[in-house]
Amino acid sequence: MSYLFSPLELGPLRLSNRILVAPMCQYSSVNGLACDWHQQHWTNLALSGAGLLITEAAAVEPRGRISWGDLGLYDDATEAAFAQALAPVRRWSPMPVGVQLAHAGRKASTEKPWENGGGVIAPDAEHGWQVVAPSALAYIEGQPVPEALDEAGIAGIVRAFVDSAQRAVRLGLELIELHAAHGYLLHQFLSPLSNRRKDGYGGSLENRMRLVLEVFDAVKSAVPASMALGIRISATDWVEGGWDLEQSIALARELDMRGCHYIHVSSAGLHPAQKIAVGPGYQLPFAEAIKREVAMPVVAVGLITEPQQAETVLTDGQADAVALARAMLFDPRWPWHAAAALGAQVAAPPQYMRSAPHGQSALFKQAIGSAS
Known part of the structure; x- marks a missing residue:
C-alpha cells in the first residue's frame, strides 16, 4: 500500500491521505474580499483528491495584506465574502479545508506580482499604506521604512490573530495554519536580521520567539478543541547570521510542548541577500531534522513534484506529509495521477x-x- 495515500491525523483532524494543497496567494481580492475567482479556484483544488486544502494566506488586519489585492479575514465583510466563496466547496467536496492566517509586516503594501514586478507602494500612494515591523528596518534599502510596533501594537497583533481565528471557526473551517514563514511579520520577529529590539521581544532567542508563542497560545485558547492548529515556518533565512535550523528546532520543540498539531517546514523570504541552493526537494533536510526532534507531524514542501519522490519522502521518514503548491496549479489532478502511479x-x-x-x-x- 502507498504510504502517501494512507490516513494522517493532524490533532483532531483526520486526513484521508498525506497530500496537502499548500496555501497560494491569488492577489485577486478587492478590499480583502474573496470573489468569484476564489470560488472557482478553491472548488477546483477541492476536487483534486488531496487530503487537505489550505486556502491562501488571509490577513488578520488590512495593513497585514501583502498587496492591495490580498485576501483578508478581519471584519464582517471579509468573513461573509469568504463564506460565499467557500459554499460550493462545501457543496461538492468532502475535503477538509483550512486557512492560513498571516500578517505581512514590513513586506506589505505592494503591487500584485504581475504588475510592476510586485514593487513596494509608498504609504501616501494609491493602494499603499504605512507598514509595521518589529524594528524600523526596511526589507530592501531605499524602500519606505516600517513603523516599529510598540507593546500596545504587539498586543493588537495578537488580538487580530485571535479575532481572525474565531472567524475561521464560525466559517466551519477545520484547520488554522499560522504563517510564521517567508519573511512576514511573525518571521520578522524571529530573525535577528529584522528584529533589533531592545525590549522583551528582541535580543535573545527566547525573546524573539515570544510573539510567535503568544499568538499560538492565544489562538489555541480561543478555538475549540475540534479545530486543528498548526504553523508554517521558514527553517532558515539562507543568510549568515539570520534565523537558522538550530533556532527553528528550538521553536519547534516549544510549539510541540504547547500542543501544536503540525509544523509545515519551508524556508527563506526574510532578506534579499538570501542564497538558496534550489533543487528537487531542497528543503527536505530541514523537515527531516525537525521531525527527529518533535512528536507532532511534520509537513515537507518545496519542489516535490513526482509521485515516487513524494512516496520516498514519507517512507524514508523525512516527513509525515507533503504539501504541493505550484505542482497543483500546473496539474490540479496531481493526486489522481499519483494514485495511478503508486497503485493506490x-x-x-x-x-x-x-x-x-x-x-x-x-x-x-x-x-x-x-x-x-
Whole structure:
C-alpha cells in the first residue's frame, strides 16, 4: 500500500491521505474580499483528491495584506465574502479545508506580482499604506521604512490573530495554519536580521520567539478543541547570521510542548541577500531534522513534484506529509495521477468518472473511486 495515500491525523483532524494543497496567494481580492475567482479556484483544488486544502494566506488586519489585492479575514465583510466563496466547496467536496492566517509586516503594501514586478507602494500612494515591523528596518534599502510596533501594537497583533481565528471557526473551517514563514511579520520577529529590539521581544532567542508563542497560545485558547492548529515556518533565512535550523528546532520543540498539531517546514523570504541552493526537494533536510526532534507531524514542501519522490519522502521518514503548491496549479489532478502511479486509490466526483483516457479505463477505475 502507498504510504502517501494512507490516513494522517493532524490533532483532531483526520486526513484521508498525506497530500496537502499548500496555501497560494491569488492577489485577486478587492478590499480583502474573496470573489468569484476564489470560488472557482478553491472548488477546483477541492476536487483534486488531496487530503487537505489550505486556502491562501488571509490577513488578520488590512495593513497585514501583502498587496492591495490580498485576501483578508478581519471584519464582517471579509468573513461573509469568504463564506460565499467557500459554499460550493462545501457543496461538492468532502475535503477538509483550512486557512492560513498571516500578517505581512514590513513586506506589505505592494503591487500584485504581475504588475510592476510586485514593487513596494509608498504609504501616501494609491493602494499603499504605512507598514509595521518589529524594528524600523526596511526589507530592501531605499524602500519606505516600517513603523516599529510598540507593546500596545504587539498586543493588537495578537488580538487580530485571535479575532481572525474565531472567524475561521464560525466559517466551519477545520484547520488554522499560522504563517510564521517567508519573511512576514511573525518571521520578522524571529530573525535577528529584522528584529533589533531592545525590549522583551528582541535580543535573545527566547525573546524573539515570544510573539510567535503568544499568538499560538492565544489562538489555541480561543478555538475549540475540534479545530486543528498548526504553523508554517521558514527553517532558515539562507543568510549568515539570520534565523537558522538550530533556532527553528528550538521553536519547534516549544510549539510541540504547547500542543501544536503540525509544523509545515519551508524556508527563506526574510532578506534579499538570501542564497538558496534550489533543487528537487531542497528543503527536505530541514523537515527531516525537525521531525527527529518533535512528536507532532511534520509537513515537507518545496519542489516535490513526482509521485515516487513524494512516496520516498514519507517512507524514508523525512516527513509525515507533503504539501504541493505550484505542482497543483500546473496539474490540479496531481493526486489522481499519483494514485495511478503508486497503485493506490483516491476519491473523485462521480461527474468526472467518465474522464478515463481511451485504453486506460482499467487503470483509471483502479486508481479513482467515486466520492459519492
